[in-house]
Amino acid sequence: xxxxxxxxxxxxxxxxxxxxxxxxVPYIRSFPPDTSPRLIILPGxxxxxxxxxxxxxxxxxxxxxxxxxxxxxxxxxxxxxVISLANPWLDFLPADxxxxxxxxxxxxxxxxxxxxxxxxxxxxxxxxxxxxxxxVMEIARLSEKKYIKGxxxxxxxxxxxxxxxxxxxxxxxxxxxxxxVFLHPHYGLPKEVFGPRASDYGHVLxxxxxxxxxxxxxxxxxxxxxxxxxxxxxxxxxxHSGGTLPFLAGRIESCVHxxxxxxxxxxxxxxxxxxxxxxNNIYLDAVIYSQIGLKAAVDAxxxxxxxFVSSNGNFxxxxxxxxxxxxxxxxxxxxxxxxxxxxxxxxxxxxxxAADSILGGNAIRLxxxxxxxx
Amino acid sequence: xxxxxxxxxxxxxxxxxxxxxxxxVPYIRSFPPDTSPRLIILPGxxxxxxxxxxxxxxxxxxxxxxxxxxxxxxxxxxxxxVISLANPWLDFLPADxxxxxxxxxxxxxxxxxxxxxxxxxxxxxxxxxxxxxxxVMEIARLSEKKYIKGxxxxxxxxxxxxxxxxxxxxxxxxxxxxxxVFLHPHYGLPKEVFGPRASDYGHVLxxxxxxxxxxxxxxxxxxxxxxxxxxxxxxxxxxHSGGTLPFLAGRIESCVHxxxxxxxxxxxxxxxxxxxxxxNNIYLDAVIYSQIGLKAAVDAxxxxxxxFVSSNGNFxxxxxxxxxxxxxxxxxxxxxxxxxxxxxxxxxxxxxxAADSILGGNAIRLxxxxxxxx
Numbered sequence: 234x235x236x237x238x239x240x241x242x243x244x245x246x247x248x249x250x251x252x253x254x255x256x257x258v259p260y261i262r263s264f265p266p267d268t269s270p271r272l273i274i275l276p277g278x279x280x281x282x283x284x285x286x287x288x289x290x291x292x293x294x295x296x297x298x299x300x301x302x303x304x305x306x307x308x309x310x311x312x313x314x315v316i317s318l319a320n321p322w323l324d325f326l327p328a329d330x331x332x333x334x335x336x337x338x339x340x341x342x343x344x345x346x347x348x349x350x351x352x353x354x355x356x357x358x359x360x361x362x363x364x365x366x367x368x369v370m371e372i373a374r375l376s377e378k379k380y381i382k383g384x385x386x387x388x389x390x391x392x393x394x395x396x397x398x399x400x401x402x403x404x405x406x407x408x409x410x411x412x413x414v415f416l417h418p419h420y421g422l423p424k425e426v427f428g429p430r431a432s433d434y435g436h437v438l439x440x441x442x443x444x445x446x447x448x449x450x451x452x453x454x455x456x457x458x459x460x461x462x463x464x465x466x467x468x469x470x471x472x473h474s475g476g477t478l479p480f481l482a483g484r485i486e487s488c489v490h491x492x493x494x495x496x497x498x499x500x501x502x503x504x505x506x507x508x509x510x511x512x513n514n515i516y517l518d519a520v521i522y523s524q525i526g527l528k529a530a531v532d533a534x535x536x537x538x539x540x541f542v543s544s545n546g547n548f549x550x551x552x553x554x555x556x557x558x559x560x561x562x563x564x565x566x567x568x569x570x571x572x573x574x575x576x577x578x579x580x581x582x583x584x585x586x587a588a589d590s591i592l593g594g595n596a597i598r599l600x601x602x603x604x605x606x607x
Numbered sequence: 608x609x610x611x612x613x614x615x616x617x618x619x620x621x622x623x624x625x626x627x628x629x630x631x632v633p634y635i636r637s638f639p640p641d642t643s644p645r646l647i648i649l650p651g652x653x654x655x656x657x658x659x660x661x662x663x664x665x666x667x668x669x670x671x672x673x674x675x676x677x678x679x680x681x682x683x684x685x686x687x688x689v690i691s692l693a694n695p696w697l698d699f700l701p702a703d704x705x706x707x708x709x710x711x712x713x714x715x716x717x718x719x720x721x722x723x724x725x726x727x728x729x730x731x732x733x734x735x736x737x738x739x740x741x742x743v744m745e746i747a748r749l750s751e752k753k754y755i756k757g758x759x760x761x762x763x764x765x766x767x768x769x770x771x772x773x774x775x776x777x778x779x780x781x782x783x784x785x786x787x788v789f790l791h792p793h794y795g796l797p798k799e800v801f802g803p804r805a806s807d808y809g810h811v812l813x814x815x816x817x818x819x820x821x822x823x824x825x826x827x828x829x830x831x832x833x834x835x836x837x838x839x840x841x842x843x844x845x846x847h848s849g850g851t852l853p854f855l856a857g858r859i860e861s862c863v864h865x866x867x868x869x870x871x872x873x874x875x876x877x878x879x880x881x882x883x884x885x886x887n888n889i890y891l892d893a894v895i896y897s898q899i900g901l902k903a904a905v906d907a908x909x910x911x912x913x914x915f916v917s918s919n920g921n922f923x924x925x926x927x928x929x930x931x932x933x934x935x936x937x938x939x940x941x942x943x944x945x946x947x948x949x950x951x952x953x954x955x956x957x958x959x960x961a962a963d964s965i966l967g968g969n970a971i972r973l974x975x976x977x978x979x980x981x
Contacts (some may be wrong), residue, residue: 428768438828492810529900
């Protein structure tokens with residue numbers, strides 16, 4: 234069974250040019266005396282006085298040169314990568330630009346895949362700031378592209394979250410074209426949640442807690458607004474093993490069952506539970522870094538719904554700080570990738586079929602990836 | 608083995624008088640034409656225009672009449688309750704009032720326990736807005752009280768979170784007197800996290816996600832600031848099975864290990880991991896409402912560190928909305944209590960010893976509860 238990495242990012246060349254042309258977040262520039270370019274994608278990073286993060290992170294060819302991706306895959310025994318544009322995707326574009334830029338970026342991503350047929354597939358990016366008609370048209374267009382197997386989206390949707398009723402035509406189009414949504418966090422939690430000493434802790438609170446919480450809140454809002462009742466075949470892949478959903482699902486259901494206001498609104502009898510959604514609409518990646526977490530994810534969604542990811546590009550293994558030497562040589566295997574391999578193998582000791590499904594089979598089935606004869 | 612409920616709240620009479628005398632959150636008053644008193648403890652509840660919550664919640668004798676607690680215990684076969692002042696405790700008091708009010712409230716709580724010897728014990732409340740000397744003195748005083756076995760605290764500490772170095776003398780005193788901290792959420796997450804439609808969902812997002820996240824963030828901040836390295840015997844009981852810590856512990860460790868800034872600061876070699884803390888300093892209640900969550904909690908901390916709670920008073924089973932009839936008659940058993948009983952029994956099918964430990968033995972051991980001869 235091939236090993237498939239479903240969470241791995243690129244910035245194609247035209248998107249790099251766009252970032253280089255900007256001076257507000259997100260953007261790329263160098264900060265003299267350092268001459269190497271840096272990528273700033275979060276408002277919190279955009280301050281020269283932040284001692285913990287410098288400004289943004291170094292951005293080298295591993296972000297845009299597709300041959301580096303193939304090299305990385307070779308080193309880590311990954312057969313297939315399903316690449317996606319990295320955050321913040323196209324969320325920040327002016328309404329009029331979004332449609333044409335989305336087309337250009339998606340075409341480029343499809344062409345990158347075509348350079349390594351059978352080894353690369355992709356999630357497309359949506360022009361979320363454009364009109365709903367333009368977004369729906371782009372979804373239809375993407376569904377015709379050879380290598381595009383779904384779309385990557387952030388938690389803000391059209392700007393008001395994924396429980397916004399204005400998203401209904403978009404959910405409908407995604408469901409109709411059987412495109413899976415790869416839901417990825419970006420916005421995290423407001424700074425004040427982490428307190429006055431947060432900058433002492435580097436990126437840890439935002440990455441370890443902000444990201445998974447953002448995902449959990451986004452999906453719970455979808456649940457409470459009835460998205461899953463209206464679009465019963467909508468398929469969503471959640472980053473970071475569902476944020477915290479496998480652990481908190483019981484609490485979510487208990488709170489719903491004890492909230493009289495909600496009981497009345499949702500007409501409980503017809504409502505689908507979060508357990509139902511986890512088992513029938515949601516897929517999870519295996520980025521959880523512990524057997525305890527992975528077991529909870531598998532128990533919640535089933536081993537046929539968990540997928541492997543190398544963690545390349547999700548910044549957990551990046552060396553964000555030019556002031557400190559990298560933790561390991563760039564030529565070595567990434568420890569975070571090995572940790573994910575090991576967690577999967579340990580958790581399914583003696584059950585090769587389940588491990589293989591997670592390492593590749595589930596992604597091949599869900600995304601209908603065409604395998605090439607050896 | 609007796610069944611011990613370690614998460615069950617009271618407002619003793621003097622605290623009720625205090626709340627009735629106030630006109631800003633937290634306070635108690637009635638809103639004509641309704642003549643029954645209502646308790647408003649969260650700023651978000653304090654608006655007549657909020658359609659989902661009315662204003663606060665009804666507050667009846669079950670909050671302050673200790674005989675109602677004993678009645679509730681009898682109905683649910685709970686032998687011992689470790690009562691605590693409900694949120695927001697004494698967090699809101701002016702600095703000068705805090706010390707004397709804490710003494711009065713704690714004396715009253717100790718006396719309530721004395722009315723039912725062997726059946727009631729308590730966590731005391733700290734005058735967190737007073738000077739550190741006053742707080743430390745109250746800790747020493749509490750340690751002499753017959754029925755006080757620990758202290759209940761919110762996540763704000765002295766106002767700047769539990770990673771505030773100003774808390775060190777307080778942690779030191781708690782450790783010295785071997786008083787367990789019952790860490791309970793109250794502040795949740797900022798409103799904007801839940802989006803513009805949050806009020807459509809009743810209290811669900813704040814209770815199901817805001818509370819556990821608040822706890823998770825608080826403990827992770829303690830970890831990153833080195834509290835657990837400085838106070839290696841500090842014992843903390845976490846509400847709601849640790850928020851999301853059992854699920855996210857692996858991710859927290861991975862993020863720490865990949866953050867160069869933090870590696871330098873913490874001198875990794877000497878740092879205690881979150882797994883170490885979960886197994887040696889942290890105790891968890893069993894309020895997670897699913898076997899999947901409970902198993903993760905047990906795997907993370909051990910079945911000798913999980914404790915039973917009836918969920919009386921944590922508002923999950925309240926009937927917040929006067930405009931809708933209660934879900935069940937008040938004379939029946941609370942379904943949420945039964946759900947927690949069943950989750951524990953199911954999760955430990957065939958292992959009576961583990962189930963008994965969780966239902967009572969762990970609390971008796973940790974809090975050194977004196978059992979009375981039958």
